[in-house]
Amino acid sequence: MAGALAGSMLLLISSMLFSWPVATGGGMAPTPEEQREAAFEAPTGSCLDWTPPDGQDIRVVDCVEEHLFEVTSTVDISADYPENAPPPDVTAWQEIAVAKCTPGATTYLGGTLDPFGRYSVNALKPNDAQWADGDRKLRCGLQSVAASGALQPTTGPAAKQDQSNIHEPGTCLALDGQKIGDPIDCTQPHAFEIVGNVDLAEAFPAEYPNVDQQTEKALELCTAVATTYTGGTDLAAKKLTLYSDTLKEESWAAGSRQVDCKVGAKLPGGGGLAPITNSVRATPATTTPTQPPASTPGG
Structure with missing residues (x-):
């Protein structure tokens, strides 16, 4: 479980090193920048998908579609990391994600989280530029990871799924x-x-x-x-x-x-x-x- 979390956390950190774009509005189809902004501001219950490894096309999708991340809560860690505090290192980010996001994820799943089940707790973090601007929010969520830590697509809202760590027949x-x-x-x-x-x-x-x-x-x-x-x-x-x-x-x-x-x-x-x-x-x-x-x- 720890190894899978470490691998997946590294993937998410390396995937999210871009600043939030500014939406331009208008009645046309959303631009990639607007889609990324919507993804970072997505409320609890939203599902996000992107193309690894860089995640530049991160976007909100219907949870019935394949996705890599389901938002469970937003957590502000500014009390622990005030202005001018240096950003945590990779190991610290992993510990923060587990400590700050597990309670909300457990509640989101109806009060129980299988620690060896199909879902792992993780978070999208602010990048260095966002951190320097004072952003201290974590976008907590659930994801499925393989043995190597590679993210695995899931379908359907997590709260409505059996948490048993099973695979599709034919895998x-x-x-x-x-x-x-x-x-x-x-x-x-x-x-x-x-x-x-x-x-x-x-x-x-x-x-x-x-x-x-x-x-x-x-x-x-x-x-x-x-x-x-x-x-x-x-x-x-x-x-x-x-x-x-x-x-x-x-x-x-x-x-x-x-x-x-x-x-x-x-x-x-x-x-x-x-x-x-x-x-x-x-x-x-x-x-x-x-x-x-x-x-x-x-x-």
């Missing part, structure tokens, strides 16, 4: 050494392919189930999901294994109940994951484990 996740990476095209070597999601709420309507209980029930439910997704492919015959995620207690307390069902390949001897290529979806494509060199760490 493949890169294998970076033995770490799980960002979504990647399934034709490229990857660690897992998401074949579906299952909901544990019915099986466990009350207290938090331990990891073993979750795993047993999730794999039971995932088996049917995988069969549908793959058209009944014999995964074992292809040296593939069906896995499921589990939920942490903090996620359960926040209301998250869904987990991913995913397919991967074990290294010989079971010492980690082997990269696989192509998809197991019920199409003419096939999935073939790709054996790494014998010198690869961890197998």
